[in-house]
Amino acid sequence: MMVKARAKINLSLDVLGTRADGYHEILTVMQPLELHDVLEAGPLEGDIRVESSHPEVPSGPGNIVYRAADLIRREFRCGAGARIFIHKKIPVAAGLAGGSADAAAALRALNRLWALNAAEEELFRLGEAIGSDVPFCLLGRTALAGGRGELLTPLPSFSGFGVVLVKPPFGVSTARIYRLYDSLPAVPGPDTRAVVKAVENGDLKALAGLMGNALERVTASLHPEIMEIKKALVAAGAAGAMMSGSGPAVFGLCAGPDEARFVASRLNLPGCQVIATRTV
Ligand code: ATP
Numbered sequence: 557m558m559v560k561a562r563a564k565i566n567l568s569l570d571v572l573g574t575r576a577d578g579y580h581e582i583l584t585v586m587q588p589l590e591l592h593d594v595l596e597a598g599p600l601e602g603d604i605r606v607e608s609s610h611p612e613v614p615s616g617p618g619n620i621v622y623r624a625a626d627l628i629r630r631e632f633r634c635g636a637g638a639r640i641f642i643h644k645k646i647p648v649a650a651g652l653a654g655g656s657a658d659a660a661a662a663l664r665a666l667n668r669l670w671a672l673n674a675a676e677e678e679l680f681r682l683g684e685a686i687g688s689d690v691p692f693c694l695l696g697r698t699a700l701a702g703g704r705g706e707l708l709t710p711l712p713s714f715s716g717f718g719v720v721l722v723k724p725p726f727g728v729s730t731a732r733i734y735r736l737y738d739s740l741p742a743v744p745g746p747d748t749r750a751v752v753k754a755v756e757n758g759d760l761k762a763l764a765g766l767m768g769n770a771l772e773r774v775t776a777s778l779h780p781e782i783m784e785i786k787k788a789l790v791a792a793g794a795a796g797a798m799m800s801g802s803g804p805a806v807f808g809l810c811a812g813p814d815e816a817r818f819v820a821s822r823l824n825l826p827g828c829q830v831i832a833t834r835t836v
Contacts, residue, residue, distance in 0.1 A: 557597050692708060
């Protein structure tokens, strides 16, 4: 069985504070993309085997997909096994939720493969235990996310817009970026309510002017290239550009997929991976 695991971008991301459990309280508008990994899942006698096509993505228990499989199997006291191969297309450690998307896709695939009949709420509960972005990946549509990212309010579809992703030749650790965030003086975050309005209205121009990511200046303080990439995307014709999540991937928004391909073709960013895709 083949399942898609879609990448996401954050159209806005605000950090509201720290919590007693060590996580940060965030408020973010999340958007799924056409860009996806493919998970190939099939039966295996008693055992869970996870492998991937990407050298930086661990096989076996180190993979978030293995943890998802192990968790749902234990929760349902299921004795069956599975082999899962991850065809990796989403850049790794980029702020595009590649691992979370794979985990969500694995929960859905194994629910079917093992005929567990898990209710949606059950899958969301398991997803939340695996990672903050997993519930959004299970939802699979534009949403406002609060809490650690798991409290979801679906928004109207914002599909069909062009997206140019630029992944610089390094990754960042989300935990490190949040630690650094805490050590910097606070500055006002994006106007999330206005971003939500622009998304609801399908107003790309308004959105481009309102987008903001509270983590961007943090990651950019370590990697000033982020700001250069943003400038390059806008100079190449994107309506707006911003870092996704804790980075370092930067996206440019365009009117449609054709415009995104055109913008991508005009970029000259040595060492960076450039992908033209679209919102879904
Ligand atoms: P987020 O946007 O949710 O913070 P991310 O895009 O920054 O996620 P991931 O691509 O999910 O980051 O990967 C983070 C780390 O997790 C990688 O360095 C990788 O070693 C490890 N990892 C474990 N399983 C996976 C997986 N299935 N796909 C990608 N990375 C994985």
